[in-house]
Amino acid sequence: xxxxxxxxxxxxxxxxxxxxxxxxxxxxxxxxxxxxxxxxxxxxxxxxxxxxxxxxxxxxxxxxxxxxxxxxxxxxxxxxxxxxxxxxxxxxxx
Numbered sequence: 001x002x003x004x005x006x007x008x009x010x011x012x013x014x015x016x017x018x019x020x021x022x023x024x025x026x027x028x029x030x031x032x033x034x035x036x037x038x039x040x041x042x043x044x045x046x047x048x049x050x051x052x053x054x055x056x057x058x059x060x061x062x063x064x065x066x067x068x069x070x071x072x073x074x075x076x077x078x079x080x081x082x083x084x085x086x087x088x089x090x091x092x093x094x
Contacts, residue, residue: 008059019074020063022056030074032057033064 010023020029027049035045042057064071 006059006063008053008056009063017077020060020067020070022052022060025051027052028074029060029063030071030078032060033071034075036061036064 008023009020009029011018011020015021016026016028021027022029022032032045035048036042040048042054042061045057046052046054
């Protein structure tokens with residue numbers, strides 16, 4: 001069995017909290033996976049981020065499929081960070 005190479009994906013400790021990103025960008029793999037899960041095509045994602053190549057998005061999706069727990073944790077952390085920014089005192093709108 002051959003090793004899958006994510007040549008367009010990197011993790012850098014001081015970029016996006018060390019989360020997997022498309023190489024040379026701050027675009028997180030979890031964001032690409034979320035767009036795809038919401039029904040965007042690979043081409044639509046590239047149209048949204050014209051500096052990306054189709055291979056960048058395909059590598060991000062391959063990484064996401066091979067690391068589902070990591071991607072879920074990243075999305076959950078993003079959701080929690082958003083809530084904390086919206087309601088820093090711990091109160092909700094309800």
